[in-house]
Structures are given as structure tokens and as C-alpha cells.
Amino acid sequence: MSEIKNIIFDLGGVIINLDIPKTIMEFNKLSSKPFESVYTQLQQSPLFDQFDKGEITENEFIEQLKSHLKPQVSSTQILDAWNAMLLDFPIHRLQLLSNLKTKYRLFLLSNTNESHINRFEADLQKQHGYKNLEPFFEKVYYSCRIGMRKPDAEIFDFVLQQHNLVANQTLFIDDSPQHVEGALKTGIRAYLLEKHKDISALTLELQLNNSVTP
Numbered sequence: 001m002s003e004i005k006n007i008i009f010d011l012g013g014v015i016i017n018l019d020i021p022k023t024i025m026e027f028n029k030l031s032s033k034p035f036e037s038v039y040t041q042l043q044q045s046p047l048f049d050q051f052d053k054g055e056i057t058e059n060e061f062i063e064q065l066k067s068h069l070k071p072q073v074s075s076t077q078i079l080d081a082w083n084a085m086l087l088d089f090p091i092h093r094l095q096l097l098s099n100l101k102t103k104y105r106l107f108l109l110s111n112t113n114e115s116h117i118n119r120f121e122a123d124l125q126k127q128h129g130y131k132n133l134e135p136f137f138e139k140v141y142y143s144c145r146i147g148m149r150k151p152d153a154e155i156f157d158f159v160l161q162q163h164n165l166v167a168n169q170t171l172f173i174d175d176s177p178q179h180v181e182g183a184l185k186t187g188i189r190a191y192l193l194e195k196h197k198d199i200s201a202l203t204l205e206l207q208l209n210n211s212v213t214p
Contacts, residue, residue: 004104005170006104006170007171008107008171009107009109010108011133012175014173016087017089023085024036026080026084047065051115052112053149054113054143054144054147059075061113062075066078079115082115083119086116088123088127089124092200093199101136105165106138107139109141111179121133141158146158150174150176150178150182151179152182153185156172160188171189171191172189172190174193175193175194
């Protein structure tokens, strides 16, 4: 088995804590029908995919959402509901990244959008004094800024090619099964972080040797 030299991290649910039901709950307050019919974590409406790939602007996203909501709902209310899922950055996870960066090439690969980026970077600055996540990684990739999203093979191939990474020397860590499957199809080794498990609780030996696919 090849030695792991590179680690690609997901963001939501791995580094930052998420509460997706909280966003659904907030939108249900603004909607006359269950918002679950528009958005779920595993099967999204094309609207959310478009926003995550940077194909529509924040204003276009808001305007399209308004058609699913009660009259007179404001843009601020929509953004607050959309960002409600974003919680905190536990300091021990940032410390783990700092430690790993001394031994491995680290990358961040996240399906996200400009609204979320603006909010979580503001929270990161407030909580820990960092303007963004760049100090912890060799390169940060957000789907909305490269026009691709997980689990499509093209986004994994793109990261490998941009940095001349060897697939079987690269470990991808994500909490979504479909994203892990997408990485495995490209030859990348992958670890599925189970819900409610903390990345810092995993030993490096477990990550790299016992629970990854060669």
C-alpha cells in the first residue's frame, strides 16, 4: 500500500460544525409549505447545485427562493435562514490541521457558496482571529469558485492535476457517502467520517492505514 502524502478535507461536518435541520427549521418559518420539499442534504433542488457551482449570484438565489416562501419575506431573513446551519469551528480541529500540515500536504475541498463563505469566514475571524482557512492548507477549493462540485469525478481530478498529486497517495475525508464514493472512483483513498464523530478523535494510524481504501 502506498504511503499517504496528501490529505484532502471536506469542510462542513468535518472541520466546521453543521446543523442542516436548523436551516430547514428556519425556512419552514418563512414558507407556507414544508421546505424539505425544496432542500435536503442528499437530494438537492437544482437551485442549490447552481448556487454551489457559482452559476447564479446570491441575489438570483434569493429571488428564486422567494417564490417558495411567504410574501414579504426579506432578503435578510432568507440569508439568515440559509446560514443558520453554520455553527462553530472547534479550536482542537484547527490545531489538528496545523499539526498535520507539518507532515502532509493538506487541501480543502468544499461544496459551498458565496453566502456561506462570507458567513463562516466572519465567524472564523470572530472566534479565532483568522480571516480565512488558507493558513491551514496548501490550497483551499470552494465549488462556487471553480464551477465544479462533489461528487463529480472532475473536481477530484482537477485537484489532483493542479498539484501533481498521486491518487493512491492521497486521502480524502468527508462525512457524505456519495462524496466518498466519488473520490474512490478516481483512485483516491477515502475515509467516511460518521455523523457525530469528531475528526480529532481519529488517530492518524486509523485514518491512513486501517479505514481507507488503497
